[in-house]
Amino acid sequence: MKFSCEKAILQSAVLIAGRVVATKSTISALEGILVEASEDGLCLSGYNLETGIITRVEAQVTQPGSLILSARLFGEIIRKLPDDVITVSTEGNSVHITCGPTSFDIMGSPADEFPELPAVDDGSSVTLTQSALRSMLSQVLFAVSTNESRPIHTGALFEVEDTTLTLVAVDGYRLALRREPFIRKFGMNTFSFVVPGNALTEVERICADSDEEIIVTLGDRHVTFQVGQTLLVSRRLEGEFLNYRQTIPQNNPISLHVDTSMLQLSIDRASLIINDKLKSPLRCKFEDGSLAISSRTAIGSAFDRCPIAGNGQGLEIGFNNRYLMEAVKAAPAQEVRMELGTPTSPCLLLPKEGETDNFLYMILPVRLKAGE
Known part of the structure; x- marks a missing residue:
């Protein structure tokens, strides 16, 4: 096998195929990238028996062939070579890599040791x-x-x-x-x-x-x-x-609107005294026109207030701070509708009325204890 390829093109292909390569495996071939050179160009494959990636790039192929190369070593070599045309040639399992004045000689493995990727027929x-x-x-x-x-x-x-x-x-x-x-x-x-x-x-x-x-x-x-x-x-x-x-509650009695960026800031502030060792739920009290968020752990307490549009009817409910934050961050809107029912029923984040119904996030509440 012998081919030449621009460094940027080859490096990108190695990075893409290498994303699913097993870092450690009882099958040594799975720690490598299958490199196949043909008249159509260069094909690089990575596989971990669950997910496989095949990517094709243009290259000047003077001698077709295939070989398995260590994903880690080959990737590092390509990354550190000069920005020029890279030439790869093989003789048996020996691989010679040159780029400008730099060259490497490494060993590869026979291509037939690489597990065959599953074929998917043309379905739906x-x-x-x-x-x-x-x-x-x-x-x-x-x-x-x-x-x-x-x-x-x-x-x-x-x-x-x-x-x-x-x-x-x-x-x-x-x-x-x-x-x-x-x-x-x-x-x-x-x-x-x-x-x-x-x-x-x-x-x-x-x-x-x-x-x-x-x-x-x-x-x-x-x-x-x-x-x-x-x-x-x-x-x-x-x-x-x-x-x-069936799990999404319907006809929730409380419906509010809130700015997502302002809610993120309030959650972030109230979460400052919570960590993996000091776990505590956020206590959220939905009032008329505002949401009071507080937290309490062994190192202290925090309180913040976020403006909302609507009346929360004094509902007091607890949430895991990370789960609530991730849902609010993910919502693809500057303002969301929050629907709630009771202290033990889920909270929904939805688009505002009249907007495209393209997202929904549901967070289960955490039971609050006295003093939290």
């Missing part, structure tokens, strides 16, 4: 802009569960309906939902699937903040995300995802 698919999916993922993934006792909830639910794609994540304490229109779909009129949170984190990273398209294709056991010349393939999570529609 949905296409939307990269920027739309990127923002949806950034505003939902924080609520994905890390509890392996319910594996289905360690991923996010994709629901494709008539004209919209809905993403939902739950972890037993909160729920995050985002909805956006898509460009087009193929196959079934409605379909749904669950993708692991770790894979979706990588999807978010490879998506650009642009109107370029991303195609999500559903297979029998896997799902693919096609972004330009990069393909990410992930296993699907099997099981019954929470029927989230």
Whole structure:
């Protein structure tokens, strides 16, 4: 194998493919990147048996071939080479890398040791802009569960309906939902699937903040995300995802409006005396025109007041400070509607009346104790 490629192009491809490479594995090939050179250019693949990434770049290939290279070492070499054209040539498992006056000789592994990535047949698919999916993922993934006792909830639910794609994540304490229109779909009129949170984190990273398209294709056991010349393939999570529609309370008696930036500041101030060792809920009292937020731990107490539009009827309710903050930060609006019921019922963050119904965040309350 022998090829030449601009450093910036090769370095970007190595970074993309290397994102899913296993740092430690009993299968040594999984710690490497499969490099394949052909008439069509250069193809780099990384795989950890759950998520795989294949990315293609242009290169001048003078001798086709393939080899597995250590992702860590190859990546470091490429990063530290001069900004020039890099030439990679192999003889057996020996690899010679040159760039300007600099050269390296390292060992690779036979390409046939690399596990084959799963193939996904052309099934139902949905296409939307990269920027739309990127923002949806950034505003939902924080609520994905890390509890392996319910594996289905360690991923996010994709629901494709008539004209919209809905993403939902739950972890037993909160729920995050985002909805956006898509460009087009193929196959079934409605379909749904669950993708692991770790894979979706990588999807978010490879998506650009642009109107370029991303195609999500559903297979029998896997799902693919096609972004330009990069393909990410992930296993699907099997099981019954929470029927989230039944868990969202309806006809809540208290409805308020609040500025998200002002609410973030109030939560942040009241959280200053709370940490992992000194845990305490935020005590929130919704009054007429204001929200009083206080906290108390062994090192002291904090109090702040945030203006709201509406009457909270004196409702006093407790929340985990981090869960409340993450939901408020994720809401893609300068002002949100808060719906509440009782001290033991969930709080909802929704768009204002009359605005597009494109997000919903639900946070379960924490039972308050006397003196907190």
